[in-house]
Amino acid sequence: MNYTLHQLQIFLKVSQIQSITKASQELHLTQPAVSIQLKNFQDQFPIPLTEVVGRKLYITDFGKEIALAAEKILNEVYAINYKTLAFQGELYGRLKISVVSTGKYVMPYFLSDFMNANAGVDLIMDVTNKSRVVESLELNEVDFALVSVLPEKLKVNSIDLMPNKLFFVGSTDLNYTNIKTKKQVFEALPIIYREEGSATRNAMERFIANHNYLVRKKMELTSNEAVKQAVVSGLGCSIMPLIGIKNELKNKDLKIIKVKGLPITTNWNLIWLKTKKLSPAALAYLEFLNANKQDIIDQKFSWFTEFKSS
Template sequence: MNYTLHQLQVFLKITQTQSITRAAEELHLTQPAVSIQFRNLQDQFEIPLAEVVGRKLYITDFGKEIAQAAEKILNEVHAINHRTLAYKGHLAGRLKISVVSTGKYVMPYFLADFLKLHPGIDLVMDVTNKTKVLESLRQNEVDFALVSVLPEQLQIEKVELMPNKLFLIGNREQTRHHHLPHDKGIFEQVPLIYREQGSGTRLVMEQYFAQQQLTVRKKLELTSNEAVKQAVIAGLGYSIMPLIGIRNELGAGELQIVSVKGFPISSTWHLIWLKNRRFSPVAAAYLQHLEQEKERIIQERFGWLDLK
């Protein structure tokens, strides 16, 4: 056997994502590079690690056992690195955070200074939809989660970060040529593009429509904030989107905010964690940093949002 740590890391990511393409994206590697590492690992075993049925990749029972062993090995390697840094007096370890998809425009700014202060900390940040974020929190797989809608079924503690403002948006041609009302009646006329079930943005939209007792024209359902933006830019419909995620497109004139009475509608970004969770030294230090620095970060990084 002559497998490498890199091969084990690649294979573990493939088992987690069930996809070579997605593993490549999350590891920031090319798909051919991931395929080569996987093939080199497979060549060392006579028993298949995975099978392709149709066009879908399935991990075999043997492959799942190898993945479990790989995870233990990689965790031990990380532990060695962290202990070495700790012995030198540095704060070291892993900080695990799960972030709803639109939160990728928020969370990095609340992490950057902390990670610069403590280079011995490894960040593991998963960006996904609200349902998966809360499941990772429920399973105690992460230290913190960033959400814009608080869960009702979990006992949590939280730090409020900042408001999340949502506006109705269309593309330049739509907003220029369509003569639409500027009250809630607009939602009964325009085709709307939704995020998928489990999205926090979608939940805020649906709560607003329910409160206003509106019947809306649902045009499309897409699985990412970026996909919704591109669909609106292409003229496929309108959507309600967080301002935090459309700054560049507004600046370029590709998207326009549609004036509607009662808008923006708002939620609030919260960093949450399970109640009574015992923090690692890294997680405790990060929470202390956030409490001390969040107002400065908001002013420096998000002043353009006009959060008052």
């Protein structure tokens, strides 16, 4: 046996995701590189680790046993590294955070200074949909989650980071001159929604229902980026978080359309389970946030006040 830690990491990730393509994306490697290392790892065993049925990759029972062993080995390696740093008096550990998709425009700014100051802390940040974020928190897979709407069924602690404002926006190329009322905006133009379960989608549907707007034609897209590009292209209008459209507004690719009752304002909250026993790294991060969050908002998000309904 002559496998490497790198091969163990790759096989473990492939076994968790059951997809070479997705594993390569999460590992920031090319798909051929992952495939080659996976083959080199497989060649050291007389029993198959994976099998392909149809076009789907499956992990064999033997492969699952090897994946468990790989995880234990890698955890021991991490422990050695962390213990070394501890003896040197440095903060160490892993910080695991799950972030709703629009939160990717927020969370990195509240992490960068902390991570730069603590070289012994590793960051794992999963950007995904709201349902998966809540699930990962409930299953105790992460330390923290970033959400704009607090989950109703979980007992959590939270830190309020900053406002989340949602405006009605459309392409600057669209002609609104023939639309006399804002109600007609929703009835005359295609409206683009996020997928079911999205916090933005829920807020948008509540707003439309509360104002008795009739949507003539609607489309559904599964990411904020997809919605943004569709609106920029003139495919339709949407209610979108301001945090994700800064450049498009400044470049005049998008414009805010004044509608009574907008913007909708919620708050970005970093949450964690009340029963969670936080690691030293996680506790240190909470201390950092409490001491520095306002400075981060002032330095990185002062542009927020520039945009108003017009």
